[in-house]
Amino acid sequence: MKKAIVLLSGGLDSSTALYVAKNEGFDEVYALTFEYGQKHDKEIESAKAVARAAGVKEHKFVRLLLNQWGDCSLTNPAVQIDKGNVNRTDIPATYVPARNMVFLSVAASYADALEISDLFIGVSETDYSGYVDCRESFIKAMEEAVNLGTVLGAEKKRRITIHAPFLHMTKADEIRLGIKLGVDFSLTWSCYRGEERPCGTCDSCLLRARAFAEAGIEDPLLKK
Template identity: 75%
Template sequence: MKKALVLLSGGLDSTTALYVAKEQGFNELYAITFEYGQKHDKEIKAAKAVAKAAGVKEHKFVKIMLNQWDGCSLTDEKMDIHDGDINRTTIPDTYVPARNMVFLSVAASYADALDITDIFIGVSEVDYSGYVDCREEFIRSMEQTINLGTVLGAEKKQKITLHAPFMHMTKADEVRLGNRLGVDYSLTWTCYRGDEKPCGTCDSCLLRAKAFEEAGIKDPLSN
């Protein structure tokens, strides 16, 4: 069996990454989802549904409460989540400090325990909200660090690879790819807010709407 571990938030990117792993022949899939103190659990519920639909063998849920410090509107109850601006050039207050660094470190521990050499993450430096931990430079650096700090990489010499299949892909192309792979986007949740339906105005909703529009595909979550 060919094993892969996918960081699965339940959003559009991580869900598509899961199906890319399947397409690439990884037939024993593991997923890890983080509860990090976000204000709602809509994505966590989505992750459960996505993992079940994709036939994930083992799905771990890990609590790392990044809401213990202030400054991020996704986790800080004193802050409102503002309407988005996809043309913004500054880092938005929805940035969770070093989130991908933390998540990848925990995922590396899980992978090291199960002898998994392939980890998938759905980041991109093309269509993203200005997050510094979505850049290729960061991903390659983390890959090197993970291989230096795991038995699998440092002692067994089985290189752990961080796969970021959308790093240089627009989100519209990602949606087209996911559509071809049979991703059920109705199971996903992208909105920063946790209402019954997506708000349509936060950064994440705006980027998602733009992607589906440019891909020429109807978003099953759109009104």
Template identity: 65%
Template structure:
């Protein structure tokens, strides 16, 4: 079977992306990051999702992006603000160049194990203003990866970066996830962590809006 690297945060998007890759016949190798984020809760969800889905391997890489902060997710002195699903500015939860860093590591992992496919669950529709969730960024990263790897630059065997939800809403993802058997009760979206979702940060608001639009009840609300 072909191998696919799936960037797995433990959130809704990446969990659906993982199940989609499996449904397309890939052996899934999940890659998560302990990057000094505000809480451990999403990594717990990543572990549980990877185990539930029966991935081939699951690595959690320590990146320590909190060494320089610059985001409410990596700097405890910056407060996570209440959300606004209509915002057009860049939120304080944007982590500088995070997806660029993650995709670079995924490219190294992919080339090392002979994978030519990387899945990332970003969307430029419901993306809270993050600049690294746009199609032009994904295209540029794929081009850079294939300029900087032997398989891409010398062997004409390029790595492909799949962003299957780039033009889909989170509601679309939830409907697809339900078809694929995703256990959304294992996923986590809240930026603040804790025992229960705060319900007021950008990520919680987008998640609630998506489940409502998709016509389902969020299983996290039932716990």
């Protein structure tokens, strides 16, 4: 059986990446969700719902308290989440230092233990909100690192591949693909705030709204 590990936050990108893995013939999908000190658990609850709907083989939760340092507005209660700006070029306050590097390192450890050579992550350079760890250069470098630092890659010569299917895809095209693959976007959560409904003003909400509008599809979260 073909096996893959998917980093599943419960957001739009990671949820679609999970369905891409299944569509590409990976019979057993292992979902990996991180509790990294977020101010709310809305995405984690969404990850649980998406994993159930997709029928993953196993869903692991890893607790890494990245809120112990830094002034990230997603993890530090003293730092407010700024109003969104989809045209920003600077690093936003929502950036969690080296988050994807940490997550992929843990995923590589999981892969090494289970001898799984395919990892999926839903990052994109096209709509990446200024996050440096969502770029192709980082993904390629990280792939080399995990192959040098795991028995699976270095000794057993089963090269670990980091799949980032949306690197050069717009979120609108990603949503269109997700609809074709059967993703239930009503189960996902993108908002940086953990309220009952999406705030509609943070970077993530603005990017999501633009993507659904460009795709010509109504966001099911806004129907609730």
